[in-house]
Amino acid sequence: MAPPLEDVRPKFELKNRSYIVTGGAQGIGFACARAICEMGSNVVIMDIQDQPVEEYKGLSSKFGVRTEYIKTDVTIKESLNSSFAKAIEILGSLDGLVPCAGIAIDKPFTEQTWAEMTRIQELNVRGVFFSELIASQCAHVAIPGYRMAAYNASKGAVRMLAKALAVELAKWKIRVNTISPGFIDLDMTKAVRDLKNAIEGEQMWKSPPLKRIGTQNDLTGAIIYLLSDASSYTTAVDIPIDGGVQAGRIYVEN
Numbered sequence: 001m002a003p004p005l006e007d008v009r010p011k012f013e014l015k016n017r018s019y020i021v022t023g024g025a026q027g028i029g030f031a032c033a034r035a036i037c038e039m040g041s042n043v044v045i046m047d048i049q050d051q052p053v054e055e056y057k058g059l060s061s062k063f064g065v066r067t068e069y070i071k072t073d074v075t076i077k078e079s080l081n082s083s084f085a086k087a088i089e090i091l092g093s094l095d096g097l098v099p100c101a102g103i104a105i106d107k108p109f110t111e112q113t114w115a116e117m118t119r120i121q122e123l124n125v126r127g128v129f130f131s132e133l134i135a136s137q138c139a140h141v142a143i144p145g146y147r148m149a150a151y152n153a154s155k156g157a158v159r160m161l162a163k164a165l166a167v168e169l170a171k172w173k174i175r176v177n178t179i180s181p182g183f184i185d186l187d188m189t190k191a192v193r194d195l196k197n198a199i200e201g202e203q204m205w206k207s208p209p210l211k212r213i214g215t216q217n218d219l220t221g222a223i224i225y226l227l228s229d230a231s232s233y234t235t236a237v238d239i240p241i242d243g244g245v246q247a248g249r250i251y252v253e254n
């Protein structure tokens, strides 16, 4: 016989849980950290910057949760290890990880250098790999686009990594999923936009079928869903949040 139907709202609750967000000093990572706090969880943010954005200071009192900031370089083994050790000491246990530390380099393929490719791999791939590895011991692919070869390779690696980990870690009831944001209106896309001409920059607004660029607020609902019990039977998936761009662009002119 089928089990009785359950209420949906409590499944989205994250009360009294504990999460780590890497790259959470600003941008998408901070938006995720804020959303997790709002849903009632304690959060440790790790990032290479000295300080997170100003709004971080008010999160703890606003949402009645514990927040800690640990300056960390996810590309340095000792830094990552000691920050995770500190975070676990602070949080007591860990319910999930949102690895957002990453960089983008926007250049034609033929101009990308050894040092740039190495940096992207060590941050976007190795940094995520070991953040997940450490976190699982005690959760993106970009739209394929030109001039971003090394970046796209790194995001493809992360998506495959998530699938492999989802299968391998399932026996411990650890779920691994990714989100793939499209163009999000933040420092990272601004830096890319500044390097492109006006028409190319405009495409971030015009080409998604939903006819606008995304914001951090478009991502947080999916993050909370994936971290919560509402997604308890979901693992090894990627959720594109891109205004429909992966299905097709409606305005492309080079």
Ligand SMILES: NC(=O)c1ccc[n+]([C@@H]2O[C@H](COP(=O)([O-])OP(=O)(O)OC[C@H]3O[C@@H](n4cnc5c(N)ncnc54)[C@H](O)[C@@H]3O)[C@@H](O)[C@H]2O)c1
Residues within 6 Å of the ligand: 022, 023, 024, 025, 026, 027, 028, 029, 046, 047, 048, 049, 072, 073, 074, 075, 100, 101, 102, 103, 104, 123, 140, 142, 180, 181, 182, 183, 184, 185, 186, 187, 188, 189
């Ligand atoms: N903005 C977009 O349109 C977009 C789209 C798709 C995917 N993404 C991905 O989402 C993630 C976050 O992007 P964002 O737009 O918020 O970028 P962002 O540059 O605003 O944030 C990235 C954060 O990572 C931190 N960081 C950089 N190097 C680090 C290191 N060595 N150790 C620890 N932290 C480090 C930065 O200080 C920064 O706070 C990235 O992985 C990015 O590739 C962004």
